[in-house]
Amino acid sequence: MTDPAPDPPAPAAAGGSPYAARPWLGLLSAAQLAPVAPPASVLDAFRAAVARAPERAALAYFDGRVGYAEADALSDSLAGYLAGRGVRRGDRVAVMLQNTPHFVLAVLGAWKAGAVVVPVNPMYKSAETRHVLGDSGAVVLVCEDGAWGGCPAEAVRGTAVRTVLTARPTDFQTRNDPRTLPPPAVPAAAAPGADAPVDLVSVARQGHPAPPDPRFASDDIALISYTSGTSGTPKGAMNPHGAITYNAVRQVTGHPIAEGAGYFVLAPLFHITGLVCELAACLVNAGTLLLTRRFDAGTVLDAFLEHRPAYTIGPATAFTALAAHPAATREHFASFQVVSSGGAPLPPALVARLRADFGVHLRNGYGLTECTAPCASVPAHREAPVDPGSGTLSVGVPGAQTLVRIIDERGAEVPLGQTGEIAVRGPQVVPGYWGLPDATARTFPDGELRTGDVGFMDADGWLYVVDRKKDLIIASGFKVWPREVEDVLYTHPAVREAAVVGVPDPYRGETVKAYVSLRPGAHAEPSALVAYCAERLAAYKYPRQVEVLPVLPQTTSGKILRRELRERG
Structure with missing residues (x-):
């Protein structure tokens, strides 16, 4: 255990800073106000859970169970295998999996080998995956066996990846739900420069001796989590072990749930929300992580009844789908003590509907990859207010050891109640971006x-998020930068100009719309352009709408005016 995290220093402000006074402290409970002493690493939290409850189920996957002691042994063997393959402290291991037990075992095994985990969205296509693998310098890739013959095998070309482990989603269960099964696996073959894939579960059951304990310090990097920067190029945020355990412990103390409770994985584990608020918080509380591979509303509702979870967190779109499912009843949600939403704006109407129809109090939260998931949330004993002027639901309040300020373009604080950029300082803020000192200096002064x-x-200290700077699109909680989509459109032979904006969508919050003009004499149907992008971009990125215009609006210097296109809708 480490010493309690100190309060972050408050920047000096002429005449006194209303933010440094932390008006939100009056809204916190005694447990939220108390200092915490998180474990130095997530691995320490896991080992403490193994010692406390070795026979308790650490993972529940449909009808399958993996106990804490078994997960410890399986991840030991994985770590020993990775060490035997030359993985050393600080090497990067990319994990490109859905919400299955393999994800947890791969992450634990990588950490036990001393490695840094690089979560990769399994919806990524080849170019997106190659960028993450190449930029991080990953030497190992873990992916599903049914996916290996496509995107991952192509993406490892020219990267440092030499070892590939594959996972069968049907492992760890005795009955299979057809809604969650992937396409049949193709025979595994080696990609150029990498060895032939090896089955992860087979390796985990071979009993390889674990390497020596890496003894991580709280400032050692646990994850390189890729997000989009202002240029649209994905950047790797370096999440330290201590930042993860700090937020995980705060999740447990801020939302009191009995040790050993069920944590349902609604947010994907490859996303920082899932890794911190679900996986790490569950391990800190020696709970059972409840998994269903991918989101399917019917499957999730069945799992709610089967496992009776106490906690979950996910995007508003998931709760919208659950509420709309014809089979949903109040009984499906009866076991929950805490239900939270994050990653995208939460409509007040959805909060009201879930309360009225299902008895669920859906709590809001706010965070980023760069602050290791939450930096503000609604306290368990409070109701988030709605701003009467804008109709915006508050995302909550900062924690006792987190300082949130609102600043103007020059970095000066604006008065309470005035709009500006949200700035965050605290134990959960990452030290910077992997290999990008200039971007780090700009984003983390x-x-x-x-x-x-x-x-x-x-x-009173309630925080409201009312807009995003520049042109970032949030679709179903995922960040989409227009430039990345535009670059794909510009590779189409018929496209002359392209501009991408976010437009309102009742289900996804925002959806991606593209405006294009065509080359003289060229022809392309909007549906064909949508399909073209869908083949080259993750599902949440490609435009659902394409409109062809004779010419796109531009400034006198030739820059396309996205603002006018956004207003056009």
């Missing part, structure tokens, strides 16, 4: 995260 999100704080 003096260690403070400049989020790029626009919001305000009221006199």
